[in-house]
Each structure stands twice: as C-alpha cells, then as structure tokens.
Amino acid sequence: MLTTLTPQLPARQRMEIITMIKGRIHSLESFGAVDGPGIRYLIFLKGCNMRCQYCHNVDTWNPDTDNLMTADELLDKAERFRSYWGKEGGITVSGGEALLQIDFLIDLFRKAHERGINTNLDTSGQPFTREEPFFSKFNELLKYTDLVMLDIKHIDDEEHKKLTGHTNKNILDCARYLSEQGIPMWIRHVLVPGITDNDEYLKKTRESKEEKENDQC
Numbered sequence: 001m002l003t004t005l006t007p008q009l010p011a012r013q014r015m016e017i018i019t020m021i022k023g024r025i026h027s028l029e030s031f032g033a034v035d036g037p038g039i040r041y042l043i044f045l046k047g048c049n050m051r052c053q054y055c056h057n058v059d060t061w062n063p064d065t066d067n068l069m070t071a072d073e074l075l076d077k078a079e080r081f082r083s084y085w086g087k088e089g090g091i092t093v094s095g096g097e098a099l100l101q102i103d104f105l106i107d108l109f110r111k112a113h114e115r116g117i118n119t120n121l122d123t124s125g126q127p128f129t130r131e132e133p134f135f136s137k138f139n140e141l142l143k144y145t146d147l148v149m150l151d152i153k154h155i156d157d158e159e160h161k162k163l164t165g166h167t168n169k170n171i172l173d174c175a176r177y178l179s180e181q182g183i184p185m186w187i188r189h190v191l192v193p194g195i196t197d198n199d200e201y202l203k204k205t206r207e208s209k210e211e212k213e214n215d216q217c
C-alpha cells in the first residue's frame with residue numbers, strides 16, 4: 001500500500017516516497033510572457049475536477065497520461081532556457097489543476113528553490129481545503145512558492161456552480177488563507193462576454209480583491 005506523503009513522516013521515509021513521485025505532464029512551453037513575472041518556463045499538469053463552460057484546455061481534464069516526469073527531469077529541461085528569464089522569471093506550473101498533484105508540486109518547487117529558481121503556482125484553488133492531509137501539504141508547498149496566481153472564475157457562488165460545476169466557497173477561503181499568510185498572490189479573472197462580464201459581479205470581485213490586499217498590509 002502506498003503511504004501518503006505528509007510532513008509528519010520521518011525524513012528518510014519522506015525521501016523514499018519523494019524519489020518515486022512523477023508528475024503527470026500535459027505539455028511544456030519554453031517562453032511564457034504572461035504567466036507571472038518575467039519570462040517563464042511553463043509546465044502544464046494533467047487533471048482537473050472543474051468543468052468551466054469556456055475551458056480552452058479540455059484535453060487536460062483526464063489525469064491519465066504516459067507522459068510522466070520527475071522534478072529533476074523537468075528542472076533540467078527548464079534550466080536550458082534560464083538565460084531568458086532575467087531577474088524575475090522562473091517556472092510557472094499550471095494545468096489542468098496543478099494542486100491535484102500536490103505531492104509532486106512540493107517536490108518540484110522544493111528542488112527548484114534548491115537551484116535558485118523562482119516558483120509560481122497558477123491554480124483555480126478548487127482542491128483547497130483546511131482538512132488533512134491536504135492542508136499540511138499545502139502549507140509545506142507554500143514554503144517553496146514565490147507567487148500564487150489564483151484564478152477566481154466567478155465571485156457569486158451560484159453562478160460559479162453553473163459555470164464550473166463546483167462551489168467557490170473553498171476557493172475564496174483559499175484566497176483568504178493566502179492573504180492571512182502574507183503569500184504574494186495575483187487574483188486572475190477570465191472575462192468572457194455574456195458569462196463573466198456582469199458589472200455588479202466584477203465590482204464584487206474587485207472589492208473582495210481589495211479586502212485581501214488590505215489583509216496583507
């Protein structure tokens with residue numbers, strides 16, 4: 001039986017598990033200019049529980065793939081493009097939903113920091129919960145995360161459910177938690193005419209964003 005990776009496990013056992021972890025990779029892009037600060041190497045992971053009506057990455061939904069890579073294999077590839085990154089660039093992990101592979105993410109971001117690489121997590125926040133074992137793993141991940149780009153699909157819970165098939169309550173809680181912890185965060189919101197461009201909801205999204213920024217002051 002596979003043991004779950006948690007910070008409570010003895011260091012040796014944790015290392016044994018980590019060396020076995022491989023990421024399920026959808027695709028890689030070597031030159032991302034709009035996915036975080038600077039120029040970034042983009043890693044798209046497989047799997048997503050949401051079903052956004054406007055999803056342009058439907059082929060990432062299914063978590064199954066033969067494209068499995070270790071953190072070191074990915075970082076070796078990414079570092080070939082390091083000279084383009086400048087002072088602010090680095091790697092951005094997106095999806096699909098990257099947090100569904102949180103054990104792999106912890107390993108990847110920890111090793112990236114050991115190599116002095118800036119890390120950015122692009123997430124919808126859908127897997128977030130304060131329940132265990134996820135919450136301890138999330139806190140472990142944050143130790144090695146320089147920026148979180150949190151995509152809020154819709155500020156209204158009922159509209160969010162219609163749009164994605166999921167509640168936004170835990171996603172807004174994720175934003176609140178990141179804010180409380182002082183984690184650098186960019187809120188992203190996809191503007192789709194007729195679906196997410198309602199003025200009232202946009203104002204609410206902005207107010208919510210300002211509240212979180214004030215929390216960080």
Ligand code: SF4
Pocket residue numbers: 048049050051052054055056057058060095096097124
């Ligand atoms: S969260 Fe992203 S990948 Fe998942 S369904 Fe929505 S747009 Fe698609």
